[in-house]
Amino acid sequence: MTTQPLITPADLLALVSTQPLVLVDARSGSTAYDHFQAQHLQGARHVDLNRDLAAPAADAAVGGRHPLPSLEGFAHVLGQLGIGPGSHVVVYDDKSGANAAARFWWMLTAVGHTAVQVLDGGLPAALAAGYPTSAGAEVPAPAPPYRATGWRLPTVTIEDVERATQTGSHLIIDVREPARYHGETEPIDLVAGHIPTAINVPFGSNLAADGTYLAPELLQEKYTAVLGPRPASEVIVHCGSGVTACHTLLAFAQAGLPIANLYVGSWSEWSRTQRPIATGE
Structure with a gap:
């Protein structure tokens, strides 16, 4: 299934009531997980930019501050999030998608996953639309590591x-x-x-x-x-x-x-x- 890269909060509300999906909170920064535990969109799982979406080296002169992780490492992260080839994934952050939400979208698209969307307007737009929220940790049922064969985007x-x-x-x-x-x-x-x-x-x-x-x-x-x-x-x-x-x-x-x-x-x-x-x- 190929989807549009963006989804509105209204469409997300309609979608979540009719089919299963994996909702991912990609807020970043040193306090991101604390903010996630205080309040997140209901059912969302948290992904960490530095730990899950990058593999920082000791010297940023080699690869920059956020080099891509290994394909195997990312496949493991996706499995821990409960994401498989058939999952419909929606990801958000609190920066209008300008931070780790877009990075997660790019990475998931790059391994060949087509059913992935970024929440347009991010967390603020979802809250304004009345999307229900939760607090505390979310522990998704893990899936096997994602079957990824390479990075397909240039x-x-x-x-x-x-x-x-x-x-x-x-x-x-x-x-x-x-x-x-x-x-x-x-x-x-x-x-x-x-x-x-x-x-x-x-x-x-x-x-x-x-x-x-x-x-x-x-x-x-x-x-x-x-x-x-x-x-x-x-x-x-x-x-x-x-x-x-x-x-x-x-x-x-x-x-x-x-x-x-x-x-x-x-x-x-x-x-x-x-x-x-x-x-x-």
């Missing part, structure tokens, strides 16, 4: 990105906030600035004022103009550590466009090497 390495800056073979899109791209501030990584030749299309521009995604036709118009004649295979999308970039890749999918290349290491990897750094426009 990624690029730091060497690929470096070649693209030298040859112009790819359009590089940096989705971070403009101040970080311009090198005016850097609240997370060690050096401010951006990858040379990259353009800035902030992930926030995917959203309407209420924190939900723009309509598919508006996203299609937006990214068709950004990409021009380039196919998605000649587009690289990155952020700080390969998480928020997935928000824009989700926008591609919502617009009906092929999903572009993800540079997982992103600025957190590039900025820790001796490669060139640009500032300003």
